[in-house]
Amino acid sequence: MAPGSAARRLLVLLFLCSASTRALELETPNPKKLERAQGDKVTLACKFVTGLQDTGTLDIEWALLPADSQQSDQPIIMFNGDQVFEGHERLKNRVHFTSSDPKTGDASIEIINLQSSDSGTYQCSVKKLPGRLNSKIVLAVYVKPAKTRCYVEGAQEIGKDLSLKCESKEGTIPLLYTWGKLTGKEQLPPTSSFDTNTGVLSVKNASQEYSGTYRCISQNRVGTDECLVMLNVAPPSNIAGKVAGAIIGTLLGLAVLGLVIFCCCKKQKEKKYEQEVQHEIKEDVAPPKSRSSTARSYIGSNHSSLGSLSPSNMEGYSKSRYNPVPSDEHERPSSQAPNFIPPKVAGPNLSRMGAIAVMIPAQNKDGSIV
CATH class of the missing domain: 2.60.40.10 (Immunoglobulins)
Known part of the structure; x- marks a missing residue:
């Protein structure tokens, strides 16, 4: 057997032995701290490799670790039995797995529309019995100026x-x-x-x-x-002039305001006076009858009484009423007669004084009434 072929067989055997004994492994995320702006999106990496001895069901879980260690973890998203479950209400519809099939070894997630409240420590847990591994990433979400x-x-x-x-x-x-x-x-x-x-x-x-x-x-x-x-740096302005202008403007404004108030008050008084005068005229008593009408009625009654007299029945009246002219012996001397002439008073003045107009019938020389 050639030495080269023997070496290749040895390498294959070593690979098979290592693959059979290798357990679940997680890649260390790099970097371990991410900084993003509010409104942006971020990808949290989590990749793993399983071994032949990992025969259990694959179970992937992402959780937000609380700042207080006394509190429990808050599950975000999970993969189990080929199904995806969302667990965190605040991140609902904003988080998803980047791979359509996380079983291939990519359990990374993406969070969109980041909020400042999303800041914290995130933990990726991959479990396939008998193996179970975790990795952590710190996310800081800042608000832009x-x-x-x-x-x-x-x-x-x-x-x-x-x-x-x-x-x-x-x-x-x-x-x-x-x-x-x-x-x-x-x-x-x-x-x-x-x-x-x-x-x-x-x-x-x-x-x-x-x-x-x-x-x-x-x-x-x-x-x-x-x-x-x-x-814009400029030379000093005339402050005294500005102050004087402001004062004059204020005084003019007050004068105009006073004039307007005065006119309104005057108009109100005139309106009130007109209303009072109209009210007094409506309540006034009807004037008394004039004396001229009384005088006319009296004169008319005299005319009617005189008109009924005739020359025959006026004879006694004329003789007893109108005496002949007194004799000279009974007549006073003209030198001793009183020289009194009554003042003449006009007819209109007599009416004002309350006199009543009377018609005197004319007489003949013998004393009979015409």
């Missing part, structure tokens, strides 16, 4: 001190901030200093040369975010 805001604090005037501030509303700490200038002299002012932890860029004795666009970058282990701010 987001909603970063830049702004200037302080007066943007020559010779003044001011600060450029940068802050991210979201992001897993620690966050580091860096500042840079994008326009003009692309260097930070020589009188400036900034803190990488707080994101504050302090500028002393500002100059117009410091004007320009500045950028702040916020970063952590899994991502970055940035914001821009415009710095």
